[in-house]
Amino acid sequence: MPTASDAKPLTEAEIVELCRKHTLFEWSAQAAIDPIPVAGAKGVYFWTPEGKRFLDFNSQLMSVNVGHGDPRIIAAIAKQAEQLAYANPYLAHEPRARLGKKLAELLPGDIDHVFFTNGGAEANENAVKIARQYTGRQKVLARYRSYHGGTAGAATLTGDPRRWVAEPGIPGVVRIPEFHRWGKAQPEPVDEALRGVEDVVMYEGPQTIAAILVETVVGTNGILIPPDGYMQGLRALCDRHGILLICDEVMAGFGRTGRWFAVDHWGVVPDLITIAKGLTSSYVPLGAVGVRPAIAKHFDQRMFPGGLTYNSHPIGCAAALATIRVYEEDGLIEHTQRMGEVMRRHHEALMQKHRCVGAVRNIGLFGIIDLVRTREPFVPLAPFNGTSDEMKIVAKHLRERGLYTFVRWCSVMTNPPLCITEAELAEGFAIIDEALGLVDRAL
Ligand SMILES: Cc1ncc(COP(=O)(O)O)c(C=O)c1O
Numbered sequence: 001m002p003t004a005s006d007a008k009p010l011t012e013a014e015i016v017e018l019c020r021k022h023t024l025f026e027w028s029a030q031a032a033i034d035p036i037p038v039a040g041a042k043g044v045y046f047w048t049p050e051g052k053r054f055l056d057f058n059s060q061l062m063s064v065n066v067g068h069g070d071p072r073i074i075a076a077i078a079k080q081a082e083q084l085a086y087a088n089p090y091l092a093h094e095p096r097a098r099l100g101k102k103l104a105e106l107l108p109g110d111i112d113h114v115f116f117t118n119g120g121a122e123a124n125e126n127a128v129k130i131a132r133q134y135t136g137r138q139k140v141l142a143r144y145r146s147y148h149g150g151t152a153g154a155a156t157l158t159g160d161p162r163r164w165v166a167e168p169g170i171p172g173v174v175r176i177p178e179f180h181r182w183g184k185a186q187p188e189p190v191d192e193a194l195r196g197v198e199d200v201v202m203y204e205g206p207q208t209i210a211a212i213l214v215e216t217v218v219g220t221n222g223i224l225i226p227p228d229g230y231m232q233g234l235r236a237l238c239d240r241h242g243i244l245l246i247c248d249e250v251m252a253g254f255g256r257t258g259r260w261f262a263v264d265h266w267g268v269v270p271d272l273i274t275i276a277k278g279l280t281s282s283y284v285p286l287g288a289v290g291v292r293p294a295i296a297k298h299f300d301q302r303m304f305p306g307g308l309t310y311n312s313h314p315i316g317c318a319a320a321l322a323t324i325r326v327y328e329e330d331g332l333i334e335h336t337q338r339m340g341e342v343m344r345r346h347h348e349a350l351m352q353k354h355r356c357v358g359a360v361r362n363i364g365l366f367g368i369i370d371l372v373r374t375r376e377p378f379v380p381l382a383p384f385n386g387t388s389d390e391m392k393i394v395a396k397h398l399r400e401r402g403l404y405t406f407v408r409w410c411s412v413m414t415n416p417p418l419c420i421t422e423a424e425l426a427e428g429f430a431i432i433d434e435a436l437g438l439v440d441r442a443l
Helices: 012-022 071-083 094-106 120-135 152-157 161-166 190-204 230-241 293-298 314-329 332-353 389-400 422-442
Strands: 040-042 045-047 053-056 113-117 139-143 173-176 209-215 244-248 272-275 287-291 357-363 366-374 411-414
Touching: 053 422, 071 314, 094 113, 094 314, 113 120, 113 293, 120 139, 120 152, 120 209, 120 244, 120 272, 120 287, 120 293, 139 190, 152 161, 173 190, 190 209, 190 230, 209 230, 230 244, 314 332, 332 357, 332 366, 332 422, 366 389, 366 422, 389 422, 411 422
Parallel strands: 139 173, 139 209, 209 244, 244 272
Antiparallel strands: 040 045, 045 053, 113 287, 272 287, 357 366, 366 411
């Protein structure tokens, strides 16, 4: 009997056609999407079935942090699949035991218990549920410039337009002001940003607020890096009012910013932290919410309010353990700090050279280039939640030249795998340089 692996391989056109005919692509009008067929990947590259190679300057979804095709992770997944592919979440097993211990060592401060999920959205859903149970309060404060996941609760917590389709959403979510407003080159002064949050806490009534949920460094909404003092200020504000601080590090965690976790840059310990993506470098799905001891203790005598068939999946846990070993063996956190400096120099050179570059930001290998019509006043090259002919020129050129990254609204993302070399960074930025030259001429 023929097996799937004996079957004649599909052509690129057949892959795209069948995927479009029978599967739905996320966050897209289906007629508008033109997916790249992908057959394999190694290191910082992936390629199509016919062999066109792409330099992956976005680590897929800012998630394949250690790079593609690492044999150490693949071997750990295969070994675990052979030994014990699945165990229900009421059972204890070795990968779960070892990963729980390892995360208790790595996670910020005294966070020492985790609840495993399939991904980031479920981690945030559970974080909010835990915070509400623990505090006995209902409201959760979150920002507009944020993404927290696509499920009902996480989509309500999300501030960007992906929330609109989920509305009216779950009750009790209230917005706090931004520390970096759309259409601005620079963040707001720290004191002003914090005063805006404090006002909302006062107007809402602190005794009604369970948690403030923030992406420590904002991801898809613009790689927004909080100015020094902001995270410390949020921590102090929460402490004054018995509000829990939940840091969403689904994208910013696991080395992306040059530290294990982004909060480590500011010495802040959140009450709950959510993680996914880089935890397994996306080789298999796994997320988690980590909590401090007092919160874990709360559930000693009370029912823990969450459950998932794939909670603590053995293959996910084994993959995460192997991935964490790769970060450690290859010194990827330190390497990211060094390569982050190289990225900063490339960004600055592009800013010097191209008048269409309005702002550049990076922390570690979490980077972005904002394009503008004019720098003064700062006029983004595409509107909020929109695109423009010039941004389409950029996207088309990058794709033709084999550079894969997200071109979103007025921005070009620069988030390669953390194993990238200086030469590979130069290769990617040379292609971006060409694309920006086309925009300068078009303006
Ligand atoms: C900051 C942040 N939180 C949560 C999520 C949702 O994670 P998932 O897609 O694994 O549910 C994402 C996904 O991009 C994210 O970037």
